[in-house]
Amino acid sequence: MKTVYERPKALSDVPLHYCPGCTHGIIHKLVAQTIDELGIEDRTVGIASVGCSVFAYNYFECDMIQAAHGRAPAVATGVKRTHPDTVVFTYQGDGDLAAIGTAETVHIATRGENVTIIFVNNAIYGMTGGQMAPTTLPGQVTTTSPYGRDRKIQGSPVRICEMLSTLDGVALAARGAVDSPKNINATKKLIRKAFENQLEGKGLSIVEILSTCPTNWGMTPKAALEWLRENMMTYYPLGVFKDGEAVR
Amino acid sequence: MKGNEAIAEAAINAGCLYYFGYPITPQTEISEYMAKRMPKVGGLCLQAESEISAINMTMGAAASGARAMTSSSSPGISLKSEGISYIAGCDLPCLIVNVQRGGPGLGGIQPSQSDYYQATRGVGHGDLRLIVLAPSSVQEMASLTAEAFDLADTYRMPAMLLADGALGQMMEPVDFSLFEKREVPEKEWAANGHGGKRKKNIVNSLFIDPQELENSVMKRYERYKIVEQKEVKYEEYMTDDADIVLVAFGITARICKSAIAAVRKDGIKAGLLRPITLWPFPKKEIGALADRAKAFLTVEMNMGQMVDDVRLAVNGKKPVDLYTRTGGMIPSVDEVEEKIRAMAASL
Numbered sequence: 001m002k003t004v005y006e007r008p009k010a011l012s013d014v015p016l017h018y019c020p021g022c023t024h025g026i027i028h029k030l031v032a033q034t035i036d037e038l039g040i041e042d043r044t045v046g047i048a049s050v051g052c053s054v055f056a057y058n059y060f061e062c063d064m065i066q067a068a069h070g071r072a073p074a075v076a077t078g079v080k081r082t083h084p085d086t087v088v089f090t091y092q093g094d095g096d097l098a099a100i101g102t103a104e105t106v107h108i109a110t111r112g113e114n115v116t117i118i119f120v121n122n123a124i125y126g127m128t129g130g131q132m133a134p135t136t137l138p139g140q141v142t143t144t145s146p147y148g149r150d151r152k153i154q155g156s157p158v159r160i161c162e163m164l165s166t167l168d169g170v171a172l173a174a175r176g177a178v179d180s181p182k183n184i185n186a187t188k189k190l191i192r193k194a195f196e197n198q199l200e201g202k203g204l205s206i207v208e209i210l211s212t213c214p215t216n217w218g219m220t221p222k223a224a225l226e227w228l229r230e231n232m233m234t235y236y237p238l239g240v241f242k243d244g245e246a247v248r
Numbered sequence: 249m250k251g252n253e254a255i256a257e258a259a260i261n262a263g264c265l266y267y268f269g270y271p272i273t274p275q276t277e278i279s280e281y282m283a284k285r286m287p288k289v290g291g292l293c294l295q296a297e298s299e300i301s302a303i304n305m306t307m308g309a310a311a312s313g314a315r316a317m318t319s320s321s322s323p324g325i326s327l328k329s330e331g332i333s334y335i336a337g338c339d340l341p342c343l344i345v346n347v348q349r350g351g352p353g354l355g356g357i358q359p360s361q362s363d364y365y366q367a368t369r370g371v372g373h374g375d376l377r378l379i380v381l382a383p384s385s386v387q388e389m390a391s392l393t394a395e396a397f398d399l400a401d402t403y404r405m406p407a408m409l410l411a412d413g414a415l416g417q418m419m420e421p422v423d424f425s426l427f428e429k430r431e432v433p434e435k436e437w438a439a440n441g442h443g444g445k446r447k448k449n450i451v452n453s454l455f456i457d458p459q460e461l462e463n464s465v466m467k468r469y470e471r472y473k474i475v476e477q478k479e480v481k482y483e484e485y486m487t488d489d490a491d492i493v494l495v496a497f498g499i500t501a502r503i504c505k506s507a508i509a510a511v512r513k514d515g516i517k518a519g520l521l522r523p524i525t526l527w528p529f530p531k532k533e534i535g536a537l538a539d540r541a542k543a544f545l546t547v548e549m550n551m552g553q554m555v556d557d558v559r560l561a562v563n564g565k566k567p568v569d570l571y572t573r574t575g576g577m578i579p580s581v582d583e584v585e586e587k588i589r590a591m592a593a594s595l
Contacts, residue, residue: 043441045312048452057450063439065311066452068334071304074296078308081292082266082316083440104304107297 008032010041010061017055021214021221024052024120026178028059030188031089031118034195035062044087045079047072049101051093052126070101073108076115087198089116095125098134098158105160112169112203112246116194119160122211123232130216134158137235142216157235161208165241169248171197172205174240177233179210179225190240203246210236251389252277252416255345255409256285258390259317261424262397264343265291266316268305270298270324273357274413275347278319299324303331303344310340311451313438315397319345321413322363323354325371332406333372337453339437339468341400343393344378345409347416350576358576359413361498362550367410368527368557375465377472379407379479380526382497386420392524394427399479401432403471410526412549414499414578481524482533486512490519492591493537495558496547497523500579504547507584516592526554534561542595544568547584549577 007013011032018024035041044062048054050069057064067075072090080088097105097119108115124142125131132145135157139148149157165173172194176187187209194205210232212224219227249257256278259267267286269279282293296302302318309316320328325346335342348363350356367380379399381392389411396407439449455461485505487493496504501522508518521537523530538544543566546555552570559568571587573579 041442042444045439045441047308054454057452061448063442063449064451065308065439066338066450066454067307068304068330071300071307071331074301074304075308075311077294077301078266078268078305078310078314078316079312079440080308081294081305082309082314083312086312086441103297104301107301110297 008036010035012059012061014058016059018052019215021212021224023178023211026184027118027120027209027211028056030184030191031091032060033188034192037192038195038199040087040195043085044089047076047079047088047090049090049092049096051096053091053093053120054127056091070096070099071104072096073101073104073113073115073117077108077111077113080113080115087195089118089195091118092120093126094119094121094123094133094135098160106164106167109164109167109169109204109206112248114198114201115204116198117204117206118191119206119208120211121208121236122213124213124216126213126216137231159236161206161241164206169204169246170206170242171203171244171246172207172240173242175208175210175236175238177210177228177238179212179228183238203248249386249422250277250417250419251386251411252347253281254386254390254422255319255393256281258393258424259343259397260285260289260291262394264315264317264397265289266309266314267291267293268296268302268309268316268318269293270296270302270320272321272324274349274416275319275321275345277416278345299327300331303328306342307331307335307338307340310335310342311338311438312440313435317343317345319347321347321349322351322360325363325366329372332378333374333376334453335406336372336376336378337374338451339404340406340451341404342406343396343400343409344406345411348410348412350574356576357413359499359578360549360574360576361412361500362553362574363410364526364548364550364553367408368529371408375469377405377527379403379405379475380410381407382410382524382526383415384498384501384522386415386418386422387426389415390422390424391427398430398432402430403475405471410498412499476528479525480528480530480533482530483522483524485520485522487519487521487537490517491542491595492516492518492545492588493541494518494520494545494547494588495523495534495554496520497526497554500547500549503579503581504584506581507588510581510585511588511592516588518588529557529561531557531561534558535563538562538565541566543591545571545587545591547571547579549579550574
């Protein structure tokens with residue numbers, strides 16, 4: 001019998017802790033498949049961040065480091081600069097990357113570090129139970145924006161890829177989603193490109209992935225996917241915002 | 249050579265090829281020296297966007313097995329505290345240099361020793377220790393820097409060189425070959441690619457299960473116990489017959505020596521114990537002196553921080569007095585002399 005589907009080797013054979021309907025699992029799989037396809041597991045170092053994906057160090061078969069909240073890009077820089085032959089990726093959520101780690105995010109991009117960032121945007125703080133994130137949409141209800149995010153009080157959500165695409169050090173800034181087979185396939189291509197760029201020494205590559213959080217959004221997994229399409233995709237359009245080689 | 253430059257050259261000499269910094273007075277010469285020298289020796293000097301980022305770059309370098317360091321001055325060390333806690337929690341070796349200035353807040357830019365508590369008690373959250381080395385000369389800035397790396401590697405823990413602005417800026421001759429080199433263990437735990445040859449390495453400080461966390465902390469404290477047994481460093485000066493024992497570290501110890509020499513001329517038997525390691529602290533040695541001396545005097549450039557450790561070591565056996573200047577003020581030899589004379593008069 002021919003095997004048509006199997007668990008990627010770079011994905012550890014352990015149960016994931018993610019909630020039912022959460023799309024972190026799909027994204028983990030896409031990253032692991034890419035590591036398998038490129039045959040780089042033996043020299044890859046992943047940097048887990050703080051948030052729902054904090055346990056990512058248990059889920060990938062490559063060497064892993066767990067960084068402080070928001071600091072994964074700095075830790076990644078320390079690894080890559082001292083061990084240029086490694087392939088280094090960070091796996092970060094929106095609170096980690098776009099709030100507490102904003103400086104680290106912007107400056108890994110200004111330096112054009114030859115590193116890959118996987119940025120999971122689900123518009124909420126999941127691990128702590130559903131608080132407002134830097135990417136929470138206007139009007140979106142969270143436990144710390146119980147009347148809906150009010151731009152006058154809490155400001156506006158940040159579009160990371162658009163912002164980073166203005167920086168010379170960025171090779172790839174692209175946004176995908178994992179709400180449908182079509183978008184999953186497209187996102188997979190972006191992730192692969194983000195790793196290939198690193199192998200070719202092109203500079204910083206970041207792939208933002210719109211993701212669901214049914215638990216903290218208070219929706220069924222199916223309704224969450226629909227909400228993502230209707231609300232997140234309009235504020236965070238899918239696409240490639242920069243593609244080329246970093247000016248370094 | 250300037251004290252700050254001596255730190256930088258000594259680090260390179262000790263095989264540290266990775267430096268991550270951020271400018272702050274009075275330690276900026278370390279960054280500047282590294283920026284000039286590192287490219288010439290095939291190393292890297294990277295200026296981060298913040299102290300926070302610099303310590304986390306240092307963590308990444310250390311986690312992947314490189315000998316790495318960062319440096320800063322007091323307010324910058326506060327920013328690094330988070331990273332230092334993670335480094336300690338991940339059992340990573342590296343060197344952190346603090347060339348102290350006055351505080352709290354932005355404080356001042358003149359020399360100070362007011363980060364003693366921070367270095368020995370509170371640099372980062374959680375149960376943790378740093379090996380804290382306190383140089384008292386430019387020569388020691390160099391030799392203790394070199395030794396700090398080996399100590400950190402031996403015990404898989406961060407080491408801190410706790411200097412001050414005066415030592416950083418002063419110029420003295422220095423010999424870079426003067427340090428005790430030791431064999432250090434291989435870094436089999438490093439996360440730098442498993443190469444298909446071993447199981448994956450995880451560098452991590454998270455333990456959700458409290459029993460697991462307690463176990464990991466206990467294991468670390470077993471190592472700390474060995475450090476306390478084997479790595480205490482101090483200098484004694486004229487303590488053999490001393491009635492009054494001064495305790496001072498760093499630049500202050502030099503001032504105390506001059507004051508002791510002056511009062512000795514008048515028959516006042518004073519001596520000095522200078523802790524070189526602030527952690528582990530020479531508590532046994534101070535306790536032994538407490539059996540034969542009549543009184544202690546702690547001299548510090550802060551409001552009295554190390555004096556707590558001195559009192560714990562003396563354990564009520566003899567009175568412990570305190571003389572301090574703070575905010576960047578340096579105690580003069582005359583001031584210390586006067587204090588010793590007053591103590592001697594009341595013995």
